[in-house]
Amino acid sequence: MTLNGGGVEPPRRATGLSELDRVCGGGLVPGSALLVGGDPGIGKSTLLLQAVAALATGGARCAYVSGEEAVDQVRLRARRLGLSNSPVMLATATDLRDIVASLEGPQAPDVVVIDSIQTMFVDSLDSAPGTVAQVRACAQELIRLAKRRGFVLLLVGHVTKEGVIAGPRVLEHMVDTVLYFEGDRGHQFRILRAVKNRFGATDEIGVFEMTDVGLVEVANPSALFLAERRGNVAGSCVFAGIEGTRPMLVEIQALVAPSAMGTPRRAVVGWDTGRLSMVLAVLDARCGLALSGNDVYLNVAGGLRIGEPAADLAVAAALVSSATGQPMAADTVVFGEVGLSGEVRAVSQPDQRVKEAAKLGFAQAVVPRRKAKTPLAAAPLTVRAVGHLQDVVALFQGGRSERAT
Numbered sequence: 001m002t003l004n005g006g007g008v009e010p011p012r013r014a015t016g017l018s019e020l021d022r023v024c025g026g027g028l029v030p031g032s033a034l035l036v037g038g039d040p041g042i043g044k045s046t047l048l049l050q051a052v053a054a055l056a057t058g059g060a061r062c063a064y065v066s067g068e069e070a071v072d073q074v075r076l077r078a079r080r081l082g083l084s085n086s087p088v089m090l091a092t093a094t095d096l097r098d099i100v101a102s103l104e105g106p107q108a109p110d111v112v113v114i115d116s117i118q119t120m121f122v123d124s125l126d127s128a129p130g131t132v133a134q135v136r137a138c139a140q141e142l143i144r145l146a147k148r149r150g151f152v153l154l155l156v157g158h159v160t161k162e163g164v165i166a167g168p169r170v171l172e173h174m175v176d177t178v179l180y181f182e183g184d185r186g187h188q189f190r191i192l193r194a195v196k197n198r199f200g201a202t203d204e205i206g207v208f209e210m211t212d213v214g215l216v217e218v219a220n221p222s223a224l225f226l227a228e229r230r231g232n233v234a235g236s237c238v239f240a241g242i243e244g245t246r247p248m249l250v251e252i253q254a255l256v257a258p259s260a261m262g263t264p265r266r267a268v269v270g271w272d273t274g275r276l277s278m279v280l281a282v283l284d285a286r287c288g289l290a291l292s293g294n295d296v297y298l299n300v301a302g303g304l305r306i307g308e309p310a311a312d313l314a315v316a317a318a319l320v321s322s323a324t325g326q327p328m329a330a331d332t333v334v335f336g337e338v339g340l341s342g343e344v345r346a347v348s349q350p351d352q353r354v355k356e357a358a359k360l361g362f363a364q365a366v367v368p369r370r371k372a373k374t375p376l377a378a379a380p381l382t383v384r385a386v387g388h389l390q391d392v393v394a395l396f397q398g399g400r401s402e403r404a405t
């Protein structure tokens with residue numbers, strides 16, 4: 001056998017929830033196993049019920065096996081979501097032997113949801129459902145069956161306090177795709193994130209809004225994340241980020257306040273604490289801004305978690321803005337990585353970021369200076385290229401005030 005030959009791109013089954021399809025790499029792959037993890041009540045069952053309902057309406061044979069809720073409960077949810085008429089086969093079962101027996105039937109389903117893997121058990125093992133041995137044995141059996149019969153297996157997995165999928169880590173190794181459904185209970189946004197994918201990229205996210213009729217896809221997350229922003233407030237800066245293949249604008253909020261304590265407080269929501277310390281240290285050491293004795297709070301508005309170093313510059317701008325009490329011009333976006341000597345480093349896909357900002361009505365962008373001669377492709381807004389963090393600090397020391405009016 002060789003690597004070259006036979007196999008073609010796996011055919012994919014689009015669910016019709018385009019955010020879900022994109023996170024999976026373009027749809028569900030038959031014979032593959034997908035694990036969806038998330039905090040209690042975040043909306044895992046809702047998401048998968050909506051997905052199979054859409055698939056079933058499109059003609060796929062779908063089965064939803066619930067080990068957590070009674071049939072009536074699932075039906076009630078389906079009614080609330082307006083999905084009662086979808087021909088999804090519904091079952092409540094926790095004994096894996098029963099489930100396997102019905103999936104072995106003459107007509108194999110195309111898509112099977114197991115909600116959740118922690119409630120399933122095989123009677124050959126003594127341990128209780130949810131234990132490492134049970135979770136592993138059940139998953140193994142189901143995955144083997146999915147591969148053999150070619151159906152898509154969607155497993156729901158609970159998340160422990162530490163934020164990992166309960167049960168063995170090995171569960172994540174066994175499946176082809178691991179998705180995390182996250183979000184803040186206080187916000188209606190839900191983010192679906194691929195942390196492992198054998199059939200696609202893993203940095204892709206899908207954005208949903210939880211409403212009383214279920215999860216609604218958010219086609220334009222930037223507009224949503226910026227919806228509650230108030231212009232001309234010191235300490236606020238809009239970051240032009242990239243999540244997966246998609247540009248996404250988010251507001252970064254900083255509050256720098258004199259500390260009443262010997263050890264100043266640092267609180268960060270949605271970003272990395274270590275990275276914040278670094279930006280503060282660079283502002284201290286390279287720009288002469290003595291911020292490290294202050295309490296510093298940083299928040300990424302809307303409940304998004306940013307992992308990109310490209311947010312450094314926007315964080316720095318928000319910090320300086322708060323410290324100086326000078327608002328950043330409300331029509332400005334910022335992106336760039338900051339190095340330890342205060343240099344502003346180039347980041348990936350600047351054109352896409354600028355384009356998204358222009359699309360949303362922003363008029364200026366503060367971006368890293370480029371070494372290459374290629375300017376930003378036909379920049380649709382005013383671009384201010386900076387080479388050092390000091391240039392950004394200067395925006396708030398006079399250079400800014402006439403522009404901010």
Ligand SMILES: Nc1ncnc2c1ncn2[C@@H]1O[C@H](COP(=O)(O)OP(=O)(O)OP(=O)(O)O)[C@@H](O)[C@H]1O
Pocket residue numbers: 038039040041042043044045046047068080210211212213
């Ligand atoms: N009647 C309702 N009206 C509006 N929203 C509702 C209603 N009932 C439930 N919800 C929303 O659905 C969410 C629960 O969704 P779901 O049951 O899909 O979560 P889950 O992740 O499967 O939870 P669990 O871990 O308990 O299985 C609730 O947090 C709530 O936001």
Ligand SMILES: [Mg+2]
Pocket residue numbers: 044045046068115
């Ligand atoms: Mg559930």
